[in-house]
Amino acid sequence: MQEFKLEFKASEKQAMAMQYLMDNVTREVGYGWGAWWGKSYIWVAWLWMMVNKYPWVRYFMWRRELSNLMKTTLNSYYKFWEDYQIPLELMWKLDKKYNIIKFPNKSEILLLDCAQQPSDPLYTRFGSLELTWGFIDESNEVDLQAITILKTRISRQKNREYGIIPKLLETFNPDQWHVKERFWIPYKEKKISEIRQFIPALATDNKYIDPEYIVQLQNSDEITRQRLLYGNFDWSDDEGKVFRYDEIYDLFRNNIESDPTAYLTCDVARLWDDKTVIALWKWLKCFKIITYAQNTTTEVAQRIKELETEFEIRRANILIDSDWVGGGVADMLRGCVNFVNSATPFKNNSEKTGFVIKNFGNMKTQCYFKLKELMEKRLIRIENEWSTKENLMRELENIYVKNTDKEGKIMIESKELLRKRINRSSDFADAIMMRMRWVVRDLEATNSSLEWVFEVDYSWFLY
Numbered sequence: 001m002q003e004f005k006l007e008f009k010a011s012e013k014q015a016m017a018m019q020y021l022m023d024n025v026t027r028e029v030g031y032g033w034g035a036w037w038g039k040s041y042i043w044v045a046w047l048w049m050m051v052n053k054y055p056w057v058r059y060f061m062w063r064r065e066l067s068n069l070m071k072t073t074l075n076s077y078y079k080f081w082e083d084y085q086i087p088l089e090l091m092w093k094l095d096k097k098y099n100i101i102k103f104p105n106k107s108e109i110l111l112l113d114c115a116q117q118p119s120d121p122l123y124t125r126f127g128s129l130e131l132t133w134g135f136i137d138e139s140n141e142v143d144l145q146a147i148t149i150l151k152t153r154i155s156r157q158k159n160r161e162y163g164i165i166p167k168l169l170e171t172f173n174p175d176q177w178h179v180k181e182r183f184w185i186p187y188k189e190k191k192i193s194e195i196r197q198f199i200p201a202l203a204t205d206n207k208y209i210d211p212e213y214i215v216q217l218q219n220s221d222e223i224t225r226q227r228l229l230y231g232n233f234d235w236s237d238d239e240g241k242v243f244r245y246d247e248i249y250d251l252f253r254n255n256i257e258s259d260p261t262a263y264l265t266c267d268v269a270r271l272w273d274d275k276t277v278i279a280l281w282k283w284l285k286c287f288k289i290i291t292y293a294q295n296t297t298t299e300v301a302q303r304i305k306e307l308e309t310e311f312e313i314r315r316a317n318i319l320i321d322s323d324w325v326g327g328g329v330a331d332m333l334r335g336c337v338n339f340v341n342s343a344t345p346f347k348n349n350s351e352k353t354g355f356v357i358k359n360f361g362n363m364k365t366q367c368y369f370k371l372k373e374l375m376e377k378r379l380i381r382i383e384n385e386w387s388t389k390e391n392l393m394r395e396l397e398n399i400y401v402k403n404t405d406k407e408g409k410i411m412i413e414s415k416e417l418l419r420k421r422i423n424r425s426s427d428f429a430d431a432i433m434m435r436m437r438w439v440v441r442d443l444e445a446t447n448s449s450l451e452w453v454f455e456v457d458y459s460w461f462l463y
Helices: 012-022 039-053 066-083 144-151 178-188 211-218 222-229 245-250 297-310 326-331 363-376 386-397 415-422 427-433 436-446
Strands: 028-031 058-063 093-095 100-102 108-113 133-137 168-171 196-199 262-267 276-282 285-292 318-321 337-339
Touching: 012 028, 012 039, 012 196, 028 178, 039 058, 039 066, 039 108, 039 133, 039 168, 058 066, 066 108, 133 144, 144 168, 178 196, 211 222, 245 363, 245 386, 262 297, 262 326, 262 427, 276 297, 276 427, 285 297, 285 386, 285 427, 297 318, 297 326, 318 326, 363 427, 363 436, 386 415, 386 427
Parallel strands: 028 168, 028 196, 058 108, 058 133, 133 168, 262 318, 318 337
Antiparallel strands: 093 100, 100 108, 262 276, 276 285
16 A cells, blocks of 8 residues: 555644644643634544554543544544545544444554443443543543543553553533633643643634634624633623632632531432432531442441441531431431421521521522522632542532522522533532531521621522
């Protein structure tokens, strides 16, 4: 076969990304900012060149859902093949049974579905893979824990033999969570690591783009323009959100004074794909979050009893979400506090607190707004690893106020509505929110202002 040499036509930002992907220093490359900035050709060109250069190497190509990977991401390769007239002999074959792209030189690209499965919450199904490099499309949609697991699997297939370092390419649009913290914030603050690089690329940086697409973005709604045209990572898409990003982000950085008094809050799984989440507290500092999948009420109650002994928690300082199956757990822990989301809010009419109880439709809403007060004042802290942190952050960011009822009372929307947006329940957020039950109870008992309670105007939620 006649030798084929690929001459990749790259924009300035594409060339920069390719340089990082081919050097001997960078291990992680984040590429993105807006829409239509040429991400597809970057991963296609990189993967194609490397798998054809090195026999027996193995890439992975990953997206949250395999169906979207096959429909969109993989389609970019077909377009690349046609545009650059790749010889058929260098084309790959797709093994649809195992979702593996196979090349003539025995190199492979594994197409992986990275959605979290109830039966595999820790992504152990990827634990035995031996990979050379990896590419994650729309990594802002992927749990960081999954990315962390896959990073441990690269550098295990021919890297030492060929003297090549492991590389991970992530492409994404602006998002509020781990891509912002791992790539955008360090880049903006000029503190990004030498082994991790970020290339902010906008649609206007792609000289090969159809100008009509820029016009479409310019005529889109404000949020679409901010995210996809201007690459704004700090956008906010709805004033109905209870928590701002900065409040959520600072939850894990706030310096607060603690107290030895221990508390435990537990959100018990209602459905098989939910998690039971236990939060352990020293006053307003959550020092540990524990999760369980598919446990019986007896097992959950037994575990809480063990934690009660280990951390010397008074039974009156243990709170169980008693809706649904949680009531069974509470029954086995006589003397604990039952939390019922739809319960009537505590009443406190002290003018000093500014806590307008009459506007809250239930206990859950009251506690979420009390949580917001403490977060705004940076008076609550969460200490946990990234996987828990990311889940909690995403859930809090998706807590919305639904339309008020006929009496004008504020209501947090149901778990079912949140589940439709993020494909899971608000288990972590609810376990944190329930700690506020003692706070609002104390306000009722004392009818006075605690030093960290302050006035908040909730009136904008009523319209």
